[in-house]
Structures are given as structure tokens and as C-alpha cells.
Amino acid sequence: MTGMNTEQAINSAVDRARQWSPFLSMILDRETALASALSDGQLDLTLSSATPDMPVPKRLRLERRAMALNVAIGDLAGILDLTAVTGALTRFADYALDTAIRTAIDERTPGAEPVGFTAIALGKQGSGELNYSSDIDPILLFDPLTLPRKPREEPEQAAVRIGKRVVELLQARDGDGYVLRVDLRLRPSPEITPIVLPVEAAIGYYEAQALPWERAAFIRARAAAGDIAFGQGFLDAIRPFVWRRTLDFGAIREIRGISARIRDHHLQGQAFGAGYDLKRGRGGIREAEFFAQIHQLIHGGRDPTVRAPATRDALARLAEAGWIGGDEARALTDGYTLLRTIEHRVQMIDDRQTHALPTGDALDRVAKLHGVEDAGALLALLAPRVAATGRIYDALDDTVRPAFSHDPVTLEADLAAAGFDAPEPARQRIEAWRAGAYPALRSPAAREALEAVLPTLVTAFATAPVPQSALLRLDALLERLPSAINIFRLLEARPGLATLLAAILSHAPTLADDLGRRPTLLDGLIDATAFAPVGDIAALETAMRADDAGSDYQARLDHVRRVVGELRFALGAQIVAGASDPLHVAAGYARVAEAAIGVLAGATIAEFAKAHGTVPGSELVILALGRMGGAMLTHASDLDLIYLFTGDFAAESDGPKPLGATLYYNRLAQRVTAALSVATAAGPLYQIDTRLRPSGGQGPLVVTLDSFARYQRDDAWTWEHMALTRARPVFGSTGARDAVAAIIRGVLEGERPVRDVVADARSMRAEMAAHKAPAGPLDAKLLPGGLVDLEFAVHVVQLVNRTGFDPNLGAAIDRLVEQGLAPPALRAAHDVLTRLLVTLRLVAPDATPPGHATEALIARAIGVADWAAVIATLGSTRQEVRGFWMQATGEQDG
Incomplete structure (x- = not known):
């Protein structure tokens, strides 16, 4: 509308429509009142020649015809952006589908409420992004208990008859055109199931049998017509099927596979230029959609903020949450917006459901309808957007990986070249895995996943601090898994995670045991947020409540256990990775x-x-x-x-x-x-x-x-x-x-019996020492001069002086230091002992010296240079604490 007012923009759009779109020109000739309003510069999306007393089929066809003209002119005039266009098209589809359902029920059971029958919108109708000339892809469901039906009629028969009538009302053509094309093939097993399904059967299918692409389809699912509350209940029931907390990289691979098959099947539309398929071509609409859906499937189970049905909304939320780059989101959004706009231009020509740019003079017609000079100008407008989308989507597919030989001599040489000091035992482990040594490795899919991830595993474990130890712990983990496919796919997709896994298995038997009991804990480490400090208590409580448990008490118990397990595992991994201070x-x-x-x-x-x-x-x-x-x-x-x-x-x-x-x-x-x-x-x-x-x-x-x-x-x-x-x-x-x-x-502060606090503390500490010896030479808690001595001494000083109280021991020491009741060095002693205790609980729970590689991790955790400095610091810290204990209690070392 640059340089034009609204009336001029509408008239320009009408002129282009008459000249370059036979379909819009026909409607302008038939809808004279509409054409007159547009010539006066008025755009009214509600205006049509339909009247309330018309038969429903005729009224819907005329309303659709008027809507098609109004939306097209608003689009061509620049008054309606893509969001407004697709929103108007979707609202009409919802309205028409709902009207058809109500009519079909009322025709059979006059006066009955339209309950127990719902349409779940999938695809672009579900996400509010319907095409200008598009099928709708609903799944029709019914409730046998509440569906209105004739006397002695089975609910299944009634539902199918209602469904057939709905399709007829929408699809039948006459001189006024049609309302909507309806495609019911997205329902479960469409080749053998009726067109309307009982809701319990549908829930059972999606919980137990559904394919990965169906998960992606339900990202955009919405109860759109009929009994909305009933439809929403169905969507609530299957939400855990769609949004899984456990990552399924096998599903991600299948979505990528669908994209590859689309490229192959529509090969003639892949090359950019005349004939290019705006929807299925490389860099086209579908690839922007798949890019968003793949990331939603990865992250949406844990991050509800990214569960946006509309593609551009999903890209924006993924970028806001940090799951994709802002530049990627902008490039994909810009490309999607332009390609959808041009797709609408192509469809406006003859009201055909086509997605391909035409060839020859027809492409010039599309260009002129859009308002550019010719086909060359239109292609120049599209080219950079298509290239950017294709480049970003291609970066997702890193499936070309080297393979490892099955020949023992070659395999051992490859392992040695990768960095294994002892390649023979590593080769023996890999051969055992390939032979299906454990149940988790016996299926063809598991062996395929193993071969795909082996290069990643070998690289990560060869550079681990203790490669053979890490490999043996991985072997023990695989032995306990019911299925190894998903963890292999996860490590294949996130090579950096394999390196962290190798470090965990090398250093932290506590975390390795946790992982053996619950392999899905690894899912929580897929992004950098796992290494950020956990949120405040309010945010954590929100995360523990935000799930699909609803009011189910047992589900709530399970959900909190999953969240806590993931957070504790991630916190432990932060210490192994050196990402956080053990105090934090x-x-x-x-x-x-x-x-x-x-x-x-x-x-x-x-x-x-x-x-x-x-x-x-x-x-x-x-x-x-x-x-x-x-x-x-x-x-x-x-x-x-x-x-x-x-x-x-x-x-x-x-x-x-x-x-x-x-x-x-x-x-x-x-x-x-x-x-x-x-x-x-x-x-x-x-x-x-x-x-x-x-x-x-x-x-x-x-x-x-x-x-x-x-x-x-x-x-x-x-x-x-x-x-x-x-x-x-x-x-x-x-x-x-x-x-x-x-x-x-x-x-x-004093409202308590008078007791000899010092004598009592000495007696208690002696009894504890007699009955609970230190677990090992690194026991930061029970060794003389350890945390127990520190705690006892601090509490004696607090109770005797009735001051310095704080539940946090470090803060309490600070208060005592401020009042001259404790030496300034005591806080540093507390911090060293606490860091050591927190770290050892993960890497040396028996408090005995670990291997040399783990010694470096402990040194890093307590902030000293090497293992010698660890031993020296522990010794001097214990002396400091022991001196404070003797000062507080008058006890002398014997």
C-alpha cells in the first residue's frame, strides 16, 4: 500500500484480480453487491449474498465464495497480512465444519444437541494457518454414550452416517461451487477403520500403536467443531503421547526421512525456478514446518512454552527459549511468510489446490497478480528465502558418518588410532555388543543404532580420563537397559553428550548407577541449561506442577520423582564437567x-x-x-x-x-x-x-x-x-x-534448661567417634577436624554465647567471626570441607583415594592445583577446625 490509500489499494487489487485470476474475476461478476462495496474501497469480510433462510448447503457455498473474494482482495491490497489471511480462512473452515456437523445431527434427530461428535483439526486448520485453496484434514470421533441417534440404531452406525453427511454437505459441488474439500485419511489406519472412530479406540491407538509422524501431526491438533469439550478431552488424554519427556530421536529420524522421501517423490519440483514446488521443494514451506516440529518434539516434552501449533509462533518461541538461533528463526519465518503468500497467489488463479509455481506465461500471471513485473522479478524475490531455508534445514541432517569395520584386526587398529591405549578389550566389548550380548542389543533396529553411534562413542571414550573403565561402565549400563535404541540415537544426535557421558562413567560411580537405573536421565543434559544454576524454589515448584498429571495423585508423585531425578543428576554432572562450584x-x-x-x-x-x-x-x-x-x-x-x-x-x-x-x-x-x-x-x-x-x-x-x-x-x-x-x-x-x-x-537465645553445653558436646562427640569411624582417609565429615567437629564447635559457641544463629553453617560462622567468637579462617575451612564432601559423594563415595584422573577433578572442585595440594589443604583445614574445637570445648588432643 506504499503511496496508496486504502481505496486505491483495494481498486488496484480488484483490477489485478480481474485481469490475472479467472476465479476471482468470476466471483466479482457474480457477487455484485460485494464488487460494488470493493469499488467504493470497502472491505467487509462478513458481507455475502447468502441469507439465513437459504438451505444450509447453498448458504455455506455462497459464504465461502464471498469469503474467498474478500480475503483475496484484502491480501492483494496489503490490508490483510498472512496471519490475518490464514486466520480468516481457518475461522471459516471451523464455522463450516461445525455447521455441517450440527446440520447432519439435526437432520437425523431434530432438536438434539450436537454432543458426542467432534472434529479434531490437524494440519494447517489445526494450527490456524489454512491455505487459500486447501483440503481440511479432520479426525472425526464420537462418544457411544452421548451421541444422538435414532431409536434402535447402533452408535457406530449413527456416527458413520453423520460423518458421511458432513462430508457431503462440505464437498458436494453445484453451480455455486463447493464449501471445503475434506480428507479423512489422517485418521488411524484409514484403510480399515470407519470414517468416524469411537473415542476410546482412538485413545488406545495413539497410546500404543501410533507412528512417529502422527506425533508430529498432533503438534497442530485442535478440537475445531462439534462437541468442543469432548474433543478437548480426547486431546488431553493423548497429550503424553505427543509431548514425551523422554526424547525419541528415532522419531526425529523418521520425520527427517519423510522429508527425504518428499524430496525424492517430488523430484521435479526440487529445482528452484519455474515449476518449483513451494510446499515440498528444497527450502520450501514443508521444510520450515518440519524444522520447527523436530525441535518441538525434542524440547516440547520438557518445555511447554514451545508447544505452539502455528509454525511462525513455534519458531519464535523456540528462539525465545534458546533452543534455536534467533537468526535461524528470522530467516525461516521470513521465508515461510513469503512462500505462503506466493502459494496463495498461485491458488487464487483458478481456485486449485496446487503448490507449484507454473511455467511459461502462467508464471508471469502469478507475478503480476502479486504486483511485480514478471516471472524473473518473482523468482528473484523468492530465491534468497528458499536458499536460506534449505541451508538451515539441511544442517539438521548430519547422517553421513564413518563406519567401523567388522574385521577384528582392522577394528582394533581403528580403536588404537582413535586413542585407546588398550584397544583389544575395547574391541572385545564392541564385538559383544554387535553380537547382541544383551537383550537391549538384539533387535535389528538396536544394531543399526549401535553402528550409527559407534564413531561418536569411540571418539568420546578414547579421550575419556579412564577409557577402559568408562567402557566397562557403559557395558554395565547396556546390560540393564530394556532398549538401547533411544540412548544411541540421542548420543548420535548430540556427540558432545557422549563426551560428557564418558566423563560421568569415568569419574562418578554414583551418577553411573543412577543412569543404569534410569537411562532417560541423560535426556536432561541435551542443552546448556542443564549446566545453569537451578531456579528458585517458586520456579522449581512450577516445573514440578507443570505436566499432564492433572489431579491424579499417583501421576503427581511420579512426575515429581522424574523432575527431581533429572535435576539432581544434572547438578552432579555440573561437578563432573567442572561447570559449577560444589557449594552452588x-x-x-x-x-x-x-x-x-x-x-x-x-x-x-x-x-x-x-x-x-x-x-x-x-x-x-x-x-x-x-x-x-x-x-x-x-x-x-x-x-x-x-x-x-x-x-x-x-x-x-x-x-x-x-x-x-x-x-x-x-x-x-x-x-x-x-x-x-x-x-x-x-x-x-x-x-x-x-x-x-x-x-x-x-x-x-x-x-x-x-x-x-x-x-x-x-x-x-x-x-x-x-x-x-x-x-x-x-x-x-x-x-x-x-x-x-x-x-x-x-x-x-535462652528459653531452655541450663545445661553444661561444653561437657555434653565433648561426651557426644566422643561417643560418636567410638561408634562411627571415618569411612576412609578422605572422609571430610567424620575425620578429626572434619565437618562434624566443625558443626559441634560452632553449635557450642552459639549455645554458650546465645548468638550467631543461622541455619546455614557457613552464614553462622560468618556471624561468629564478625563478633570475634571464631577465627576468620574458619569460613574457608568450612568451604573446603563442604566442597570436598559434596564432590566425594559423587566420585568416591567410600572416601578412599580415587584414580589419578579423578584426582584432578577433585582438585579442580575444591580450587587447588593438583592432588598434592588437595592432601595438603585437607590437612591444614583439619588442623584449623581441630584448633577451633579445642578452643570451644577446652579439650586437648591426646
């Missing part, structure tokens, strides 16, 4: 645990309330102690928890099965403990230790805040007050948490 990882472990407590305690309370209601004026509060209270966990930490409840212990719950408050909360706390600890199909979660509660294992699991306060003020022993120095409320309302914190603060 320890804090991350604690945030993950606190979020899990929040989500699972909340879900358990809601589930428990279904039977027992709630106790009015009362709530559950969870208090964390120990490393959880201090917000610094290791990979293997238990959670030390105390359960409390507010309000009157004599109250009663208000549910169908009421309980007294004490019994109510004790049963509820047992459920919360189970939710946090019991292994489900998704694996275990945390070990829960409740022995720090009032009266220990002899006392009730849950007590009131008043009972807790009385016990701590009157009866608790020194060791219990020492534990209280690291207590922190992690669940409950703000008011309840504040009330518990006030009780703790009062007790620690």
Missing part, C-alpha cells in the same frame, strides 16, 4: 528438595482432605534440620524433618470421615513421608529421617506447636538444641512459619 550445587540440591516438599506435601494434603476434610483453624508445618535445614545438601543426603501442626489438638476434621486433630495429622504426616520417600514406577526420591522430633523415636510423629515449644523449653537435651540451631521451616503458611521460627529463636 549443594544449595541447588537443597532448593530442589524444598520444592519437592512443597509440591508433594500440598498434593498429599489435598488428597487426604478428600476423605477426611481439613481441621478448621489448623495446618501442617514441616521443619527441616541438619543439612536440609542449612540448605546445603549432597547428592546422597537424607532429609531430617519434624512435623508440627497449629491450632487446637482437641479439634476435629470436617470431612466425610472426620478424625481428631492429633490422629489426623499423624496419619497425614505418614502419607507425606511416604510421598517423599516411597519408590514408585518413576524411582525413589529421598530418605526421610524424623528421629529429631520431640522425644525422638518414642514420641508421636506430629505434635502441636505448643507441645513443641514446651518440650524445647523444658525437656530437650543439649544435642536437640544443637540440632535446633540448623532448623528451618520449609512448609506451611507464612504466619505458621513465622510462629515456629519465633519459638526456635526464643529457645536458642
